Amino acid sequence: MKKPDYIPDSPGVYLFKDKVDNIIYVGKSLSLKKRVSQYFMQTDQDTKTRALVNSIANLEYMVTPTEIDALILESNLIKEHRPRYNVNLKDDKQYPFIKITVNEEFPRIFLTHRRVQDSAKYFGPYISAWAIRETLKTISRIFKIRQCKKKIRPGVRTCLNFQIGLCSAPCSGMIDKEEYRNAVKSTIQFLEGKNEILIQRLKDMMQYYASQQKFEAAAGIRDQLQAIELLSRRQQVTGGFSDWDAISIAMSDDIACVQVLYIRDGSLIGHGEYTLDVMDASEQEVMSTFMKQYYRDAPIPTEILVDIMPDDPTIIHWLKSISAGKVEIMIPGRGRKKELVEMASKNACSLLKVTHLKQERIEKTGSGVLIELKDILGLEIVPEYVEGFDISNIGGTDAVGSMVVFANGIPDKQRYRHFNIKNVTGIDDPAMMKEIISRRMKWITDTDDTVPDLIVVDGGAQQMNAALKAIQHSGITVPVIGLAKKLEQIYVPGAHNPLILPDTSPALKLLKQIRDESHRFAISHHRLRRSSRLRASVLDNIPGVGKKRKQILLTHFGSLKRIETATLDELEQVHGISKIIANVIYNRLHNNISSKSL
Structure with missing residues (x-):
């Protein structure tokens, strides 16, 4: 250019x-x-x-x-x-927020790791997710703010949280709007740090339980107070000379490892470990990049202790602009602060050694297997990016497909995909395989997604040929093989006979892992889809048959079809189904069957 x-x-x-x-x-x-x-x-x-x-x-x-x-x-x-050419923080930890949906008629309160531009109120980010969860429990007990997503339908049955005193049940109309809004305002005041009244109330409750010798309840209140104290150390109100982060970086080749020590009120309360891709960057550049990415969501202390200054002078101004108080970046020369930075440095060096050992192990195991696989299959390139596909159905019903991804011999679960079969009816696994491969190829063409180095399908020659036709029709060039379960035979396009590798072959073990993982992933989605269909059945419309009785019937008979064809005597023999209910079920089902036959 x-x-x-x-x-x-x-x-x-x-x-x-x-x-x-x-x-x-x-x-x-x-x-x-x-x-x-x-x-x-x-x-x-x-x-x-x-x-x-x-x-x-x-x-x-x-x-x-x-x-x-x-x-x-x-x-x-x-x-x-x-x-690709920026220094990227791999362990991009998302610190939690507390979110209150004040824009809703009856707001909800819950923990979230994402802060989006909406009209809700966010509090945080916080270091301790445990403290947030404990405080949410406290808020539920005292203010009874709902956390669920249920629709507001006055008159419906209240949930368990209402019955045990953790929610005021606005979804059932058990509290009026004004009273609930006042509770929300009190919750917001508490989270803003105006919590003296609440803390005093909890102390009174703790003393009362102790005087009544209810020591377990008193201990629970004590834990709540500790959680509130820890939670109060959030970004907006962090202050004082004893709130520090000590940061050190250890670098080698194209990897940098960062250690962050969290010091709050003079105590070391935790640490964070991070790795970055650095690509010839200087230590100062890495420190700058880390701070910009890390403090975008992390709590900002009053002092950031480092062993090397960032090369970007605007960082300190940016940190001050998003923090509620004073912020300073410094290299300590002596004393406790210097000791903390040295401790962070030792831990960063240790993390770097562990990271290198992990990489060496992956290279020895992963790369060698992939090279062996390339040679065995006669591929043009090493298959560093492999996609595995499988089909799952019972008698052609609830048919689904799965796609798993292995990058450098390791599962990349974020790239896994499910497919609901749309265009194939009945039992026809090859046609289903052709459908999901066609849809995958279309997605690659439309979105410029990564083209796999190899596709592995669960099955023999029929499934492999079906996948091959779909790939050829798309115009994309991708090698494909099939792996049959019984004899672990590898089917390759154009080969007269399948390949059979020894059980000890690392390449075969990797292919089996890909095949079995795609099978597991397909089965899990099939079961979920099947159970969802079973939940919506003719039993739902029968008076007296709720979730528990429906489960009893399905467990006893094994399927809806067997329940529909059961005699009255068979229904009466089911443990947990009375004769009256059995008679209602029999009459309703046989009326339905008669209606269908008409």
Whole structure:
């Protein structure tokens, strides 16, 4: 790409894209014009920058009012797109928030790990999810704010939470709107730190239980008070000289390991471990990138103790702009603070060693197996990205398909997919396999998704050929094989006989793992779909037959069809079904059967 003709001399964010329009790098600068021009004018670039510039095919930029705004936008875009040439935080921990849906008629309160732009109120983020859960229990007992998603239908049966005193049951009309809103306001005041009255009330309750020798109840109140105290240390009110984070980074090759120690009120209460892809970045750049990604959601202390300063001076201004109080980044020279940074450094070095050992183990086991698989199957490339498919149904009903993904020999469960069979009726596994492979190929074509290096289908020659036809029809080139269960035979297109590998073969073990995982995933979805269908049955409309009796009948007879054809005497023999109920069931089912036959 040539140097762009015009870029404004303003603060902003720039995005470099490759030839297929993927974002490969996101950066920010006080002057977009000067910063972007440097990429195309410098001759003494490092390896990473040269590779980046050679990959650039297109450029986009966004002007922002200030450099701090650019930093925030840059952090958001890196987190969303995870560009290849940016330093990326792998262990991107989402700290929890408490959310109150004040925009609803009867607001709910619950824990969430995502803060979105809506009209709800959020409190946090918090370090301790345990403290949040304990405090939500306390709020439920005292303010009785609902946490469920039930629709408001006055007059319906109240739930268990109401009966045990954890909810005021607005969904059943047990409390009026004004009274419930007052309870919500009290909850918000508590979460805002105005909790003196509530804490005093809990202390009085604890003393009362102790005086009554109800020590277990008193201990429960004590735990609630401790949870409230811990929860009160949230980002908005964190203050004092003794709230610190100690951060250290250990780097080697293209990996950086980060250790964060959490010190609150002078006590070490926990730690966090993170790894980053760094690609020739300096320690200062890594520290900057980590802080921008980490403190986007994490609680911000008053002091951040480091062993190397970030290279971006705008970070401190950004941290102060999103924190309620004073924030300082410093390299301590002596005393307790220096000891904490040294402790973080030792732990970061230890984490780096463990990370390298894990990578070496994966390379020794994973890469070797994949190379063996490539040679056995005669593939052109090592199958680092493999997709496995299977079909599950009973007599052609509730038919589903599954897709599992193995990246470098390891399951990548975030990429797993289910398919509900739409176009095939009856028992026809090959046709079902062709349908799900066709839909997968169409998705790859429409979305430019990753093309697998190999497709493994559960089954023999028929399933393999069905998959092959779907792939050929799509125009995408992907090698496909079938793995039959009985003799573990590998079916390859064009081969006269299936391959049979020894049981000790690592390649066969990997293929079996892929096949069995796709089978497990298909079975689990099939059972879920089948149980959902069974829950919606003719039994639902019979007076006196609720969830418990329906389960008794299904367990006794095994299927709805057997229940429908059962005689009155057979129904009366079912334990838990009275003669009166059996008679009602028999008459209703036989009326339905008669209606169907008409």
